[in-house]
Amino acid sequence: MLNEFVGLRDILVAVSDNSAALACESILGLLDQEGCQDIEKLGAKEFKYPTYSDLKQNLADVQSAKKMFLRRFWKASGREAIRATAAARLAEIKKQETRAVGGSGDNGHDVVDPCRE
Numbered sequence: 001m002l003n004e005f006v007g008l009r010d011i012l013v014a015v016s017d018n019s020a021a022l023a024c025e026s027i028l029g030l031l032d033q034e035g036c037q038d039i040e041k042l043g044a045k046e047f048k049y050p051t052y053s054d055l056k057q058n059l060a061d062v063q064s065a066k067k068m069f070l071r072r073f074w075k076a077s078g079r080e081a082i083r084a085t086a087a088a089r090l091a092e093i094k095k096q097e098t099r100a101v102g103g104s105g106d107n108g109h110d111v112v113d114p115c116r117e
Contacts, residue, residue: 015086022081026073 032039041047 015082018085018089019082022078022085023074026078026081027069030069030073 028039028042
C-alpha cells in the first residue's frame with residue numbers, strides 16, 4: 001500500500017510541474033503579445049534567476065495582475081489546456097504500453113510532452 005502512495009506522489013509532482021510550465025508559458029505568451037522586450041533576457045544562459053524569497057516585494061506588487069490572470073485566463077482556458085496535455089500524455093503512455101506488449105501502436109508518431117527536456 002505504501003508503494004501506491006509513492007506513485008501518487010510522483011503523479012502529483014508531474015501534474016504540478018505541468019501546471020507550472022503551462023502557466024509560465026501562458027504568462028510569457030501574454031507578455032510577448034503585449035510587446036514586452038525583456039522576455040529574451042529570461043531565456044539567456046547568463047541570466048541569473050533570483051530565489052523566490054528575493055522576489056518578495058515584486059510578488060506583492062503583482063498580486064492584482066495574478067488575480068486577474070487566474071480569473072480571466074486560467075479558469076477560462078488554462079485548466080482545459082492542462083487537461084489536454086494530460087490526455088496527450090496518457091495517450092503516449094498507452095501507446096508505449098501497447099508497443100511493449102507486442103502491439104503495433106498507431107502510426108508511430110510520438111506525442112511530445114512540452115514540459116520534458
